[in-house]
Amino acid sequence: MTQSQDFRTRFAPSPTGYLHLGHARSAYEAFSAADREQGTCFLRIEDIDQTRCRPEFEAAIFEDLAWLGFSWPQPVRRQSDHFDSYEKALKRLDDMGLVYRCFLTRRELEAELEARGIETSPAGERPYPGPRAAMSADELQSRIGKGEAFAWRLSLDRARDYLGDAFHTLMFVEEGYLEYRKTTEEKAHPDWLGDVVLARKDSPTSYHLAVCHDDNLQQISHVIRGADLYHATHIHVLIQALMGWPTPVYTHHELVLDDQQNKLSKSRGSETLRKLREDGVRPETLIARWAG
Numbered sequence: 442m443t444q445s446q447d448f449r450t451r452f453a454p455s456p457t458g459y460l461h462l463g464h465a466r467s468a469y470e471a472f473s474a475a476d477r478e479q480g481t482c483f484l485r486i487e488d489i490d491q492t493r494c495r496p497e498f499e500a501a502i503f504e505d506l507a508w509l510g511f512s513w514p515q516p517v518r519r520q521s522d523h524f525d526s527y528e529k530a531l532k533r534l535d536d537m538g539l540v541y542r543c544f545l546t547r548r549e550l551e552a553e554l555e556a557r558g559i560e561t562s563p564a565g566e567r568p569y570p571g572p573r574a575a576m577s578a579d580e581l582q583s584r585i586g587k588g589e590a591f592a593w594r595l596s597l598d599r600a601r602d603y604l605g606d607a608f609h610t611l612m613f614v615e616e617g618y619l620e621y622r623k624t625t626e627e628k629a630h631p632d633w634l635g636d637v638v639l640a641r642k643d644s645p646t647s648y649h650l651a652v653c654h655d656d657n658l659q660q661i662s663h664v665i666r667g668a669d670l671y672h673a674t675h676i677h678v679l680i681q682a683l684m685g686w687p688t689p690v691y692t693h694h695e696l697v698l699d700d701q702q703n704k705l706s707k708s709r710g711s712e713t714l715r716k717l718r719e720d721g722v723r724p725e726t727l728i729a730r731w732a733g
């Protein structure tokens with residue numbers, strides 16, 4: 442990485458549970474990179490999921506990171522305080538004609554993908570390519586009037602038309618830590634993810650839109666995160682191009698795996714930093730796993 446006073450990265454956990462070793466690894470990579478480059482690492486609380494996010498988990502994030510020895514600029518950006526900003530970004534995309542309302546339920550979506558023979562992409566999922574035909578204005582207004590649930594999706598077809606030849610030359614710089622990766626310029630493949638959800642009727646934003654918005658707002662120069670988010674980068678590069686936002690340099694580090702070689706997960710009940718702290722584990726012992 443090139444040393445610069447303008448090096449800005451972030452650690453952006455979601456307070457949907459207590460942090461585990463995988464989060465500690467990501468925090469270490471981000472904070473240590475900022476320290477090494479004499480830059481800044483921001484802490485961002487990505488709490489757009491108001492159903493699962495809880496205040497006690499957010500408080501624990503601060504406690505765990507302080508225990509690990511990290512510090513960050515104040516104030517901390519909490520995404521739930523800025524829903525109006527994401528609504529404005531979505532409206533801008535709507536005004537550009539790049540998003541549409543999709544009323545498919547999860548079951549209907551799966552049936553549609555099956556009927557159209559959509560196969561799993563390199564991103565590990567079956568991307569929705571958009572509706573076969575546009576919904577009429579009358580049907581759209583009728584379904585909105587009935588209060589039906591919908592998702593705002595980004596149209597790859599419209600994005601392709603909007604960007605023209607630039608769509609096919611979307612690129613990003615990857616400075617991966619994985620052994621098989623070197624610093625490379627990689628072609629972005631947003632089609633691997635299809636027409637992604639950017640918001641829902643009852644939620645003003647999704648991860649994809651909020652993270653791109655905030656990376657631009659906070660002038661993030663380097664995004665350092667786990668390899669499980671590598672494929673999301675391909676759609677983020679497209680959103681950045683459409684919005685006129687700069688594309689950061691990306692680093693996707695290897696994941697911390699359990700004994701069965703599965704990535705650690707809150708939903709699987711992976712051992713938390715809170716529990717390790719209570720058991721007397723020293724933070725330098727954890728950091729030493731990755732510092733070497």
